[in-house]
Structure formats: structure tokens, C-alpha cells
Amino acid sequence: MAESAVKAVVGNVSKLAVWETSLLCGVTGEVGFLKDELKRLKCYLRSADAKRKSGDECVATWLSQIRDVTYESENVIEAADYMEKRNRLKNGFLGAISRYARLPSDMVTLHKVGVEIQRIRRKISEIFDSANRLNIDLDTSVLGKCCVEDEFPRGNDLMDQNFEDDVVIVGFEDECQEITDRLVDKENNTLSAISIVAMGGAGKTSLVRKIYTSSRVKEHFDTVAWVTVSQKFKAVDLLTSIVGQIMGARVGFNICECEVGKEIHNFLLQKRFLIVLDDVWETDTWEQINKMVKAFPDVANGSRVLLTTRKQDVANHVQMPTHVHHLKKLDEEKSWELFSSKALPSYSRCAVCDVDEFEELGKKLAKKCNGLPLALAVFGGYLSKNLNRETWINILLSWPSTKDGQMMRDILARSYNDLPDHYLRSCFLYVGAFPEDYEISVSDLIELWIAECFIPHTPKHTLEEIARKYVTELAQRSLVQVVSRSRAHGWIERIRIHDILRDWCIEEAREDGFLDMIDKTACWDSASSFERTLSYRASFQNFSGQILQATTPNLRTLVGFELSSIFLPKLRFLRVLHIENSDLENFSPAIGGCIHLRCLRLRRCGNVTLPSSIEELLYLQIIDLRKTNLDSTLPNSLWNIPTLRHVYLSSAFSSPRSVGHKELQTLWLTCASVGTKYRYHDMVTFLRKMRQLTTLFLVMKPMHAKIMNIFAYMPHLVDIHLASFGVLDKLPESNHFPQSLRHLYLEADVIELDPMPILEKLPCLVVLELSGYKGRTMSFSAQGFPRLQELKLDNFSVEEWRMEVGTMPKLSHLKLWLCKEMWKLPNGLLHLPSLTNLKLVSKSPIS
Structure with a gap:
């Protein structure tokens, strides 16, 4: 009986290939046709966008229809491709049995795909028929060029120039001096405030940043802190940020506002402090911060509060002696100085003929910006990409006579429309999805851009390289502000976008149906937007309850911040899910069937359970669960996803015995105390298979010294962060480290042998952070560390x-954190030719 059953199964499996072929042949040709149509549709979207800008409602409607059918085409093509991918992963006899078992459902799916393709073909035909009836010029001459993926435009070889990051790099010297004098005035010992008032884009924040980072301020005050208030804020969040800055302490999630305020109050009793409140909108902000307890004591030692605002009544409404400073616009000379630094930067002047003529035109154009630094910077950035005499003349002659607000909008629209391609325009609009004054990690942003397919494939560059060029392009145009750079790599690390630019992005993105912003605390209303224009991307902020209705079944991107008890519906076409600081409901069922998902990022979220079927997400590139505690164990099937490139996990982790995927680029793991049951040899075996890693961030308590043996198997590593070792007896020889390594962080209770003779031989090391060496000697040889720029011990x-x-x-x-046993520094410090910044920190407790 059993033998006949086996023969029956084998016989049926042998017929499976024939059945699969007959099923697939019916739709393969249709899918191929639809792929060609999809290329044509995307070309029309690129070439016809200018026509929509003209205000023709017929063109706008037609483009909206093309966009809709383009997304529908991508979905159905991917559904067919998904079946092929899934079946390819099932090899051998058992795989054939699995495919045979799924055959009935696959037949149904293939039938649906075929029907959907026929529907889309009819829809495409109707769209182009309507274009002919409406006499819409389709401009078919561009199709041949559009169907080829773009190379990076203009400046393909442009490196990450050391351009000035700040929006205001000149001007305000007198005002900077005046405000600094008031801050450090030793005759005024009472706690007092200085309020700087000006319209948006006038340079308030940049001026205060100059003052805040000046040596006079740093030397005068014992401690300083900077918080951005914005239109929506929580007092406890501001206070928590201040605690972190002045005390270096991390505050738990559940600590109350009163306790944080007391901590600040007690710490500041013996300190002369400066607190900066940037971008204050409400008159009662100071009262809200001090509502539970008076966090900032007046101990008559000359402490100060410095705030910026656009509103006069806010500037006056601070419950302490206050000096109000009205920030002036830049005069003609300073306007030209700022404008020329952007429009004619030093790295491009050498390629410009007749610089004098450009300067003459530029001075006239700078006057049009009416002394507003943001307008000068953005307009100058735009002209730097259009170094053409005729262009400058035409702009000057056609300049509209408008007020400051409309002038800023005109400049932004001009700069946005001048972005070299539709990819970069999409990348810029996407920045509007983040909250006001949010510091955006460029690495996070790049991963999102790639998941959204905003970065084109080119033969000479990786997607990440092109994306970083895009960030540089936006920064050079002053469309984003640079917050920080990576010393290890030289690239831009964190950015933010000015409020005015962000508001413009949101408005433009909504008009295009590109992105909808729903923020309950900033009066962004979602209902009318969803009814007016179907948006395929949505950013929800400060929201609770059911966030999406049946009107948005085709949503491709969901971004969320500060969501409370959110119930996620099933979104079967979802490609990007990025949520931070939120509590989720119904997560596992909602995400289980999202076969199109590329990015799953949940930061500091609660009530999260990953579905056991996560391995069926065959397009997943990024899973980021940093500081999110899972309600269940991580499914080992995650590691079988073939497209997975970046993994960030912050929960108990057990390495799987077998790993089907070995192409990870980023592995970021933090594990709690793993105890005696943890199998380190399993972890080492697991890590050895990740031969394509470029970034390894691994924190375990305790970390076993054998982990150091994995480096020989990871030749492409560029960034390594390892903590927390107990005793690290020795390091591998330098030739066992990845020779491309640029950033190394090692933390141990005790490092027994001097690590420098080994680490100094690494040829590309730029940043070294080391903790735990307490030995008799530490030696740096004459040829050691040839490229090291930053050392932290x-x-x-x-x-x-x-x-x-x-x-x-x-x-x-x-930077040196000195133990009490350490009392003498080497004389060799005097002979370091490039040393410009030396910081010594005492490890003794603060009295």
C-alpha cells in the first residue's frame, strides 16, 4: 500500500514540469508585453511632467491615469515574477512535491494574472485613445532615450566636495558679537533670556549655531544644551534631550516629566548653563517645559536661555528678564558674499570663462533675494548648476516682482524643476515624509530610496554610490542642510530640511499624488487629500486608531512617527514600511501577505510579532528592528530571503544552523545577556558565511574572544563595531583583519596585550575607538597608522x-578618557603635524 502511494506521488511529480510549462506559457508572453508597455509608460511620465506644470488640467488627469496604470503594471508583473522566484527556491524531490501541492492555487493565481494583464492592456489603450481625443502631444521622440536607464547627470565624476555646509556662512558678524557679549555678560548674574526674532529663512538658527559653537561661549558656560521645539513638541521629550546633553545620561522610556525636571534642576544648581530653544512657536512653551517642576534654577551665576522664533509675541513671553533681538536681513555686500559662495564656489570657478561677467550678473541676481539667506543659498545653488551666461541673463530679465514669501516659492520651484532627472526629484520630495526638524540618517534615507527604486542602475556605479551623489547634489543646491559628516568615509552622514523647504515638498508631493502627509498636530488634513488625489505613499505623524480606510488599498509606502495603538490593515501592495516610536496592533496578519515588501523598518516600537511566513517576502531588502522588542522569537527562516541586504536587530538572537542567504552587506545585532546556553561556535559558523559584509555591528554580553576569528572570512568589511568583551587576550594578526577597514570600534573590560602594534599596520584605518586597555606600555611606531584621522581611547x-x-x-x-592611574601623556603628541583637536575627559565622578 505504501509502495503504491509512493509510486503515485512520483508519477504525479514527474508530470509537474509539463504542467508548470503549459501554465506559464499562457502568461509569459503577456508579461513580456506588459514589461515593454511599462517602459513606454515610464518614459511618458518623465517627458510629460513639464506639461502638467503648465496647469493644463487635462494633461494632469492624463498623467495621473498613466501613473496609476504604471503601478498596476508593476504589481501584476511582480506577482508573476514572485511565483517563479518562489518555485525556483524549491529544488530536488521535496521541492517538486511542494510545487505540486501548490499547483491548484498557482493555477488560480496565474489565471488572475492573465485576466489582470488583459484589463491593464485595455486600460492603457483607453488612456492613449483619450490623449488623442484631447490633442495631448505625446512627444514620442524622447522614448528611445528614456527607455535607457539614465547615467548620473552633470558632474558624474563629482566627488563629495568640501563645500560649506551651513546655510549662513557669512554676514551677521556684528550681531553675532552683540549677542555673544550679552550671553557672557558678567555684570548680569540673574537668569535671563535673549530672543532672536525674524521671518523663516532669515538665518536665525545658523546665527545661533555660530554663537553656540564659539570658543567664548564654550569657555564661559559650564554646560550647554540645544533643543529644537518646533510647532509640535512634548515637554518630556525636550527635557529628556537636555538630560542626555548635559549629563550624558540615558533616560528610560517610562520616566515621568517631573522626575526628568528634578534631575535637570539638581544638576544645574552648581552650573552656569546655556539652554537654546530653537524654533519656538507658542507663547506658553517655557511654562509647559517648567509645568511639573522648575527645571532651570536661577542661582544668580549668569546662566542664560537663548531662543529663536518667527513671532514677536513669543519672543516677549518668557518668564524672566528678556532682551529681544530683531535679526536684520543681509545687506547688499553680505548678500553677494553668501550668494557667490554658492553660485560660484571655488571648485567650479576654474572652469568658468569670464568670471567677471558672471559676477556682475550675479550681484544683480543676489539683490533679487532681498537679503534672505535661505533664498540666497538655494538660488545660488541652482545657478551653480547652470553656469551659462544666457541662462543668468534670461532669469534676470524675467524675474517677477513678488513679496518675500512668493519669491521663496518661485526660487524653490525653479531649483526643483532644474534637478537633473525625475529620480532626483523623487528623492527630494521623499525627504518631506520625515517630521519637522528631524535629523535624517543618510544611510537610512539611501536604503529607503533604493527600496523605492528611485536610484537608477548604471554600469559604473553601485546604487549606494549614486544615492550618495544625489545627497551631495541636494546639499550643494542648499535644498538640504548638512548636520554632520562621517570622518571615516568623508561622506554626508546626517541631514535636515528647512521648514520652508519641507512645507513646499509636502505641497508639491500632494499635488503630484506622490506622497500625502497626515499630521494631527500640524493641521494636515488627510481626508480631502485622499479623496482629491489617490496617493500611493503616506506619512502619518502623531496619530492613533485606524489610520487607513478602504480608500487606500493600493498604498505602496507607509511612514509613521509617534503612532499610538495603531491598527494596521492588510496592504497587499506595500513596498516600504517605516515606523518609529509607535505601538502597533494586528501587525503579523497585516504584514504576512505583503509579498512586494522591500523595507521593513520598525524603530522603538511595541507589540510586534513577526509572522512565521516571513521567508515568503522574497523581495525584502531591509529589516530594521533596532530598539524594538519582539513579542516572539525571530523566525530563522528570515535568513533564507535571497534579496536581504541590510539586517538590524535588537533582541535575543540565536544563530541558525543553516543559512540559505550569504549576500548581506550590513549586519547589526545587539543581544542581551546570553548566559551559558549561548553557543558561540554557532555564531562564529553563522558569521563566517557572511562574506559580503561591509558593516558589522555586534554587541553581546558577554562577547567571546573567538568572535575575533571571523575577520579572515570577511574581506570586504569597512566598518566594525564589537562590544562587550570581558577579557580580550589578544587580537588577530594585522593581515587577518580586512585590509579595507576604515572604522574600528572595540570595547572590552580588559585588553591584555598592547593592540597598537597590530592595528597600526591597517592601511586604510581612519577612525579607531578603543576601550579597555590597561597595560604597562602602549607603543606607536614611526610608520604606524598612515591614514588615521581620529583616535578615541x-x-x-x-x-x-x-x-x-x-x-x-x-x-x-x-579624545582621551583618562583613568585616575593615568597621569602622564607622551611627548610625541607635540610632534603630530595634523592634530587640531585634543580633548581630555576625566573618569573620576563629578562632585
Whole structure:
């Protein structure tokens, strides 16, 4: 009986290939046709966007129809492709049985795909028929060029130039001096405030940043803190941020506002402090911050509060002696100085003929910006990409006579429309999905852009390289502001977008149906937007309850911040899910069937359970669960997803015995105390298979020294962060480290042997952070660390520190946390030719 059953199964499986072929042949040709149509549709979307800008409602409607059918085409093509991918993963006899078992459902799916393709073909035909009836010029001459993926436009070889990041790099010298004098005035010992008032884009924040980072301010005040208030804020969040800045302490999630306020009050009793409140909108902000407890004591030592606002009544309404400073616009000379630094930067002047003529035109154009730094910076950035005499003349002659607000909008629209391609325009609008004054991680943003398919494939560059060029392009045009750079890599690390630019992005994105913003605290109303224009991307902020209705079944992107008890519906076409600081409901059922999902990012979220079927998400590229506690264990099937590239996990982790996927680029794991049951050899075996990693961030308590043996199997590593070792007896030899390594962080309770003779031989190391070495000697040889620029040593002490002349020739930043046993620094510090920043921090407790 059993034998006949087996023969029956084998016989049926042998017929499966024939059945699959007959089923697939019926739709393969249709899918191929639809792929060709999809290319044609995307070309029309690119070439016809200018026609929509003309205000023709017929063209706008037609483009909206093309966009809709384009997304529908992508969905159905991917549904067919998904079946093929899934079946390819099932090999051998058992795989054939699995495919055979799924055959009935696959037949139904293939039938639906075929029917859907026929419907889309009819819809496409109707769209182009309507274009002919409406006499819409389709401009078919561009199709041949459009169907080829774009190379990076203009400046393909442009490196990440060391352009000035700040919006205001000149001007306000007198005002900077005046405000600084008031801050450090030793005759006024009472707690007092300075309010800086000006319209948006006038340079308030940049001026205060200059003052805040000046040496006079740093030397005068014992402690400083900066918080951005914005239109929506929670007092406890501001206070928590201040605690982190002045005390270096992390505050738990459930701590109350009163307790945080008391911590600040007690710490500041013996300190002269400066608190900056940037971008204040409400008159009662100071009262709200001090509502539960008076966090900022007046101990008659000259402490100060410095705030910026657009509103006069806010500037006057602070419950302490206040000086109101009205920020002036830049005069003609300073306007030209700022404008020319953007429009004619030093790295492009050498390629410009007749610079004098451009300067003459530029001075006239700078006057049009009416002394507003943001307008000068954005307009100058736009002209720097259009170094053409006729262009400058035409702009000057056609300049409209408008007020400041409309002038800023005209400049933004001009700069946006001048972005080299539709990819970069999409990338810029996408920045509007983040909250006001949010510091955006460029690495996070790039991963989102790639998941959204905003970055074109080119033969000479990786997607990440093109994306970083896009960030640089936006920064050079002053469309985004640079917050920080990576010293290890030189690229832009964090950005933010000015409120005015963000508001413009949101409005433009809504008009295009590109993105909808729903923010309950900033009066962004979603209902009318969804009814007016179907949006395929949505950003929800400060929201609770059921966030999406049946009117948005085709949503491709869902971004969320500060969502409370959110119930997620099933969104079967979802490609990007990025949610932070939120509590989710119904997560596992909602996400289980999202076969199109590329990015799953949940940061600091609660009530999250991953579905056991997560391995069926065959397009998933990114899973980011940092600081999110899962309600269940991580399914080991995650590691079988073939497209997975970036993994970030912050929960208990057990390495799987077998791993089907070995192409990860980023692995970020933090594990709690793993105890004696943890199998380190399983972890080492698991990690050895990740041969394509470029970034490894691994924190385990305790970390086993054997983990260090994995480096020989990871030749492409560029960034390594390992903590927390107990005793680290020795490091691998330098030739066992990845030779491309640029950033190394090692933290241990005890590092027994001097690590420098090994680490100094790494040829590409730029940043080294080391904690835990307490030995007799520490030696730096004359040829050591040829490219090191930043060195941080924590929890270390040595009896003898040797530093030969010629070591670390490029070191510019040195930070030392000194133990009480450490009392002597090496004379070799005096011979470091590039050292510009030395910081010594005492490890002794603060009295």
C-alpha cells in the first residue's frame, strides 16, 4: 500500500514540469508585453511632467491615469515574477512535491494574472485613445532615450566636495558679537533670556549655531544644551534631550516629566548653563517645559536661555528678564558674499570663462533675494548648476516682482524643476515624509530610496554610490542642510530640511499624488487629500486608531512617527514600511501577505510579532528592528530571503544552523545577556558565511574572544563595531583583519596585550575607538597608522606611552578618557603635524 502511494506521488511529480510549462506559457508572453508597455509608460511620465506644470488640467488627469496604470503594471508583473522566484527556491524531490501541492492555487493565481494583464492592456489603450481625443502631444521622440536607464547627470565624476555646509556662512558678524557679549555678560548674574526674532529663512538658527559653537561661549558656560521645539513638541521629550546633553545620561522610556525636571534642576544648581530653544512657536512653551517642576534654577551665576522664533509675541513671553533681538536681513555686500559662495564656489570657478561677467550678473541676481539667506543659498545653488551666461541673463530679465514669501516659492520651484532627472526629484520630495526638524540618517534615507527604486542602475556605479551623489547634489543646491559628516568615509552622514523647504515638498508631493502627509498636530488634513488625489505613499505623524480606510488599498509606502495603538490593515501592495516610536496592533496578519515588501523598518516600537511566513517576502531588502522588542522569537527562516541586504536587530538572537542567504552587506545585532546556553561556535559558523559584509555591528554580553576569528572570512568589511568583551587576550594578526577597514570600534573590560602594534599596520584605518586597555606600555611606531584621522581611547591607562616621530601623520582628532592611574601623556603628541583637536575627559565622578 505504501509502495503504491509512493509510486503515485512520483508519477504525479514527474508530470509537474509539463504542467508548470503549459501554465506559464499562457502568461509569459503577456508579461513580456506588459514589461515593454511599462517602459513606454515610464518614459511618458518623465517627458510629460513639464506639461502638467503648465496647469493644463487635462494633461494632469492624463498623467495621473498613466501613473496609476504604471503601478498596476508593476504589481501584476511582480506577482508573476514572485511565483517563479518562489518555485525556483524549491529544488530536488521535496521541492517538486511542494510545487505540486501548490499547483491548484498557482493555477488560480496565474489565471488572475492573465485576466489582470488583459484589463491593464485595455486600460492603457483607453488612456492613449483619450490623449488623442484631447490633442495631448505625446512627444514620442524622447522614448528611445528614456527607455535607457539614465547615467548620473552633470558632474558624474563629482566627488563629495568640501563645500560649506551651513546655510549662513557669512554676514551677521556684528550681531553675532552683540549677542555673544550679552550671553557672557558678567555684570548680569540673574537668569535671563535673549530672543532672536525674524521671518523663516532669515538665518536665525545658523546665527545661533555660530554663537553656540564659539570658543567664548564654550569657555564661559559650564554646560550647554540645544533643543529644537518646533510647532509640535512634548515637554518630556525636550527635557529628556537636555538630560542626555548635559549629563550624558540615558533616560528610560517610562520616566515621568517631573522626575526628568528634578534631575535637570539638581544638576544645574552648581552650573552656569546655556539652554537654546530653537524654533519656538507658542507663547506658553517655557511654562509647559517648567509645568511639573522648575527645571532651570536661577542661582544668580549668569546662566542664560537663548531662543529663536518667527513671532514677536513669543519672543516677549518668557518668564524672566528678556532682551529681544530683531535679526536684520543681509545687506547688499553680505548678500553677494553668501550668494557667490554658492553660485560660484571655488571648485567650479576654474572652469568658468569670464568670471567677471558672471559676477556682475550675479550681484544683480543676489539683490533679487532681498537679503534672505535661505533664498540666497538655494538660488545660488541652482545657478551653480547652470553656469551659462544666457541662462543668468534670461532669469534676470524675467524675474517677477513678488513679496518675500512668493519669491521663496518661485526660487524653490525653479531649483526643483532644474534637478537633473525625475529620480532626483523623487528623492527630494521623499525627504518631506520625515517630521519637522528631524535629523535624517543618510544611510537610512539611501536604503529607503533604493527600496523605492528611485536610484537608477548604471554600469559604473553601485546604487549606494549614486544615492550618495544625489545627497551631495541636494546639499550643494542648499535644498538640504548638512548636520554632520562621517570622518571615516568623508561622506554626508546626517541631514535636515528647512521648514520652508519641507512645507513646499509636502505641497508639491500632494499635488503630484506622490506622497500625502497626515499630521494631527500640524493641521494636515488627510481626508480631502485622499479623496482629491489617490496617493500611493503616506506619512502619518502623531496619530492613533485606524489610520487607513478602504480608500487606500493600493498604498505602496507607509511612514509613521509617534503612532499610538495603531491598527494596521492588510496592504497587499506595500513596498516600504517605516515606523518609529509607535505601538502597533494586528501587525503579523497585516504584514504576512505583503509579498512586494522591500523595507521593513520598525524603530522603538511595541507589540510586534513577526509572522512565521516571513521567508515568503522574497523581495525584502531591509529589516530594521533596532530598539524594538519582539513579542516572539525571530523566525530563522528570515535568513533564507535571497534579496536581504541590510539586517538590524535588537533582541535575543540565536544563530541558525543553516543559512540559505550569504549576500548581506550590513549586519547589526545587539543581544542581551546570553548566559551559558549561548553557543558561540554557532555564531562564529553563522558569521563566517557572511562574506559580503561591509558593516558589522555586534554587541553581546558577554562577547567571546573567538568572535575575533571571523575577520579572515570577511574581506570586504569597512566598518566594525564589537562590544562587550570581558577579557580580550589578544587580537588577530594585522593581515587577518580586512585590509579595507576604515572604522574600528572595540570595547572590552580588559585588553591584555598592547593592540597598537597590530592595528597600526591597517592601511586604510581612519577612525579607531578603543576601550579597555590597561597595560604597562602602549607603543606607536614611526610608520604606524598612515591614514588615521581620529583616535578615541576610553577606560585605559598605561605606565609608559611611547610615540615615535612620524606616527599618525594625518591624526586631527584625539579624545582621551583618562583613568585616575593615568597621569602622564607622551611627548610625541607635540610632534603630530595634523592634530587640531585634543580633548581630555576625566573618569573620576563629578562632585
